[in-house]
Amino acid sequence: MLDVDIKAALGDLALDVQMQVPPGVTVLFGPSGAGKTSVINALAGLLRPDTGRISLGDRVLFEGAVNVPAHLRRVGYVFQDARLFPHLTVRQNLTYGGDHDFDRLVAVLGLEGLLDRRPAGLSGGEKQRVALGRALMTKPDVVLMDEPLAALDDPRKAEVMPYIAALGAGAGLPIIYVTHAMAEVAQLADRIVILDRGKVVRQGNLEEVLADPGAARYFAKRDAGAILACTVARHEDGVTVLASDAGEVMLPGTLGAIGDAVRLRVPAQDVILSRQPLEGQSALNMLAAEITAITPLPNENVAVMLRAGAAPLWAELTPMSVGKLGFVVGQTVYAVFKATAVGPT
Amino acid sequence: MTFGPAFWEIVLLSLQVASVATVFTLPPAIAMGWLLARRKFWGHGFVNGLVHLPLVLPPVVTGYLLLVVFGRQGPVGGLLNDLFGITLAFRWTGAALAAGIMAFPLMVRAIRLGFEAADRGIEDAAATLGAAPVRVFVTVTLPLVAPGILAGAVLGFAKALGEFGATITFVAAIPGQTQTIPSAIYGLLQVPGAEGDVVALVVVSVVFAMGALILSEWLARRMAQRVAA
Numbered sequence: 023m024l025d026v027d028i029k030a031a032l033g034d035l036a037l038d039v040q041m042q043v044p045p046g047v048t049v050l051f052g053p054s055g056a057g058k059t060s061v062i063n064a065l066a067g068l069l070r071p072d073t074g075r076i077s078l079g080d081r082v083l084f085e086g087a088v089n090v091p092a093h094l095r096r097v098g099y100v101f102q103d104a105r106l107f108p109h110l111t112v113r114q115n116l117t118y119g120g121d122h123d124f125d126r127l128v129a130v131l132g133l134e135g136l137l138d139r140r141p142a143g144l145s146g147g148e149k150q151r152v153a154l155g156r157a158l159m160t161k162p163d164v165v166l167m168d169e170p171l172a173a174l175d176d177p178r179k180a181e182v183m184p185y186i187a188a189l190g191a192g193a194g195l196p197i198i199y200v201t202h203a204m205a206e207v208a209q210l211a212d213r214i215v216i217l218d219r220g221k222v223v224r225q226g227n228l229e230e231v232l233a234d235p236g237a238a239r240y241f242a243k244r245d246a247g248a249i250l251a252c253t254v255a256r257h258e259d260g261v262t263v264l265a266s267d268a269g270e271v272m273l274p275g276t277l278g279a280i281g282d283a284v285r286l287r288v289p290a291q292d293v294i295l296s297r298q299p300l301e302g303q304s305a306l307n308m309l310a311a312e313i314t315a316i317t318p319l320p321n322e323n324v325a326v327m328l329r330a331g332a333a334p335l336w337a338e339l340t341p342m343s344v345g346k347l348g349f350v351v352g353q354t355v356y357a358v359f360k361a362t363a364v365g366p367t
Numbered sequence: 368m369t370f371g372p373a374f375w376e377i378v379l380l381s382l383q384v385a386s387v388a389t390v391f392t393l394p395p396a397i398a399m400g401w402l403l404a405r406r407k408f409w410g411h412g413f414v415n416g417l418v419h420l421p422l423v424l425p426p427v428v429t430g431y432l433l434l435v436v437f438g439r440q441g442p443v444g445g446l447l448n449d450l451f452g453i454t455l456a457f458r459w460t461g462a463a464l465a466a467g468i469m470a471f472p473l474m475v476r477a478i479r480l481g482f483e484a485a486d487r488g489i490e491d492a493a494a495t496l497g498a499a500p501v502r503v504f505v506t507v508t509l510p511l512v513a514p515g516i517l518a519g520a521v522l523g524f525a526k527a528l529g530e531f532g533a534t535i536t537f538v539a540a541i542p543g544q545t546q547t548i549p550s551a552i553y554g555l556l557q558v559p560g561a562e563g564d565v566v567a568l569v570v571v572s573v574v575f576a577m578g579a580l581i582l583s584e585w586l587a588r589r590m591a592q593r594v595a596a
Contacts, residue, residue: 068491092494093503105492109510118506119496142592160496 024065024164024196028074028084032060037071037220043164043196049207049228050200052217052240058200061217062166065198066099067092078163078196098162102169104149106141112152113137119160127155131185147178151185158189165189165197171206186210204245208287216240233334235317235325238290243321247289248335250361254282261306268330271361272306286361293337294358295326297347308358311335313351316344328357369567373542378571381547384459385527388467389520396471396519400478400512421533422472430536433465437537461538462545466527473526474519481515482508514590521583525576548572 024043031037037057041048050058063069065076067083067090076084083090106115112133117124128134131151141149150170157165170186171179187210189197199210207214207228214231216224224237229249231237238246252264252271262277263270264284271286278284300308311328319325324344328335335357349355402408403415421429437444438456447453455461485508493503509516531549540550552568555561 066491066495068494092491093497093499095495096497097495099492099495101488101492103488105486105489107489107493107507107510118493119498156496 025077028071030071035220045194046212047197047210048213049211056217057220066097067095096163098157098165100167100170104153122159122161131155146174147181167199239320250286252284254278268333290338296356305358311357313353369563377551384462387463388527389524392467396474399475404479404482419472426532430533433537457538465533465537466530469530470523470526474523477519481512485511
């Protein structure tokens with residue numbers, strides 16, 4: 023567990039961050055300039071906070087006069103721009119800080135053919151995979167990733183993402199992943215910490231935070247909405263049937279193997295609510311759900327909070343629709359939506 | 368004398384003086400380049416000015432100051448003579464000192480630019496990988512700054528090879544002892560009928576200068592290929 027409670031004045035930005043990071047992937051999310059990189063630089067020992075405390079398990083990394091220097095922190099840092107050593111080969115880059123698990127990591131990251139090349143000859147995706155391997159071979163106690171995919175185009179993102187997802191699933195250590203891309207959040211995060219103008223405004227499990235309409239203002243309009251954790255149940259008629267806490271959900275196309283874990287995004291503005299079961303409509307999914315709350319959103323619309331089975335969902339509606347249809351808390355409604363998969367995790 | 372023993376003596380002495388000057392000036396120039404590029408401290412501007420002084424002072428003044436400080440009666444020169452029996456004034460070692468002092472600002476400038484251009488982020492990355500500051504400096508910073516150091520060394524060597532004013536003031540031009548190519552050319556110009564020797568020394572100077580430039584270009588290109596990200 024990484025425990026952070028720091029304050030730092032950085033120009034116009036007053037950083038004031040309290041967060042707890044358990045093992046697993048915690049996404050540090052927020053707009054540009056929110057102070058995300060400053061937070062992980064402070065964790066890595068590259069930026070000294072003014073006051074506060076940082077501890078990792080029973081090791082104090084920063085408190086008052088104690089400020090463990092970066093090279094003694096046992097922190098694996100993957101930078102946005104890779105920062106490989108240009109004068110060293112890939113192999114020398116990888117082993118610069120240690121060769122823990124060298125063979126396995128080289129195989130997992132697909133670096134066998136690159137070992138004798140220099141960074142100048144690598145593609146962006148290859149550089150990031152080397153940077154990831156280099157950080158992990160030091161056998162770090164915590165991994166920090168600063169928008170590792172931001173500099174890559176979509177195919178390269180798709181190339182690197184599975185490696186990061188696999189790392190998150192396998193390693194029992196805290197991983198902090200900085201991003202402002204919702205697709206990466208949805209695919210990778212176990213937990214999310216939302217940072218806004220230097221302050222933590224939300225933190226918790228991904229499903230909980232995304233099911234909270236109060237957090238919607240921190241996401242782009244298209245991005246607000248629930249996440250549904252599912253497993254592939256069966257394939258039939260060109261459709262993949264997924265089992266979730268909300269019941270069975272269907273996705274077009276044949277996706278994954280039976281038993282695979284899949285995350286679905288259910289954008290709030292794509293959820294249609296109906297008082298009766300709808301017939302003769304083309305959307306694949308309709309779930310019976312109970313209204314648990316109706317709260318106004320900052321953009322004048324209304325969030326209708328739902329519980330479908332055991333899973334939280336929510337729909338963004340206009341006040342007019344809510345009034346006309348007479349939705350009230352406790353009522354059972356039917357949620358109709360098209361879900362999008364965010365890729366196997 | 369053309370291409371005779373006396374000629375080669377001048378050429379070899381010049382190479383010796385310039386090489387020793389470059390080799391001994393390089394470490395302090397690297398340290399000073401690092402200090403000026405990477406550290407903020409009180410008196411930064413003053414130190415920077417002091418480093419550049421030999422570049423803007425008349426060389427004869429630098430030579431005179433060397434004589435005052437490093438002469439046998441001078442505060443440093445006297446100490447060196449009493450403690451270690453080292454004499455600099457009117458010796459080839461003194462010529463190397465004068466050449467080194469004159470080359471120092473040029474070397475510092477090139478090396479400082481190298482430090483300023485080196486990506487600090489890569490040094491941070493090395494630190495997060497567990498490298499202590501000294502290891503970061505030796506294994507990451509120095510290789511990144513190598514092209515700047517090389518440029519400084521070549522510039523310094525060329526300057527040392529051509530140094531005239533401070534050298535002749537501090538150590539005169541004693542044949543076989545302190546007579547380098549520039550002071551030999553200057554001396555031979557006073558001698559009727561020595562034009563052949565002058566031309567020979569001029570050709571050697573041009574060859575050395577061109578050779579140093581070509582070598583440094585080639586090395587710099589190789590290094591640039593290695594450090595290009």
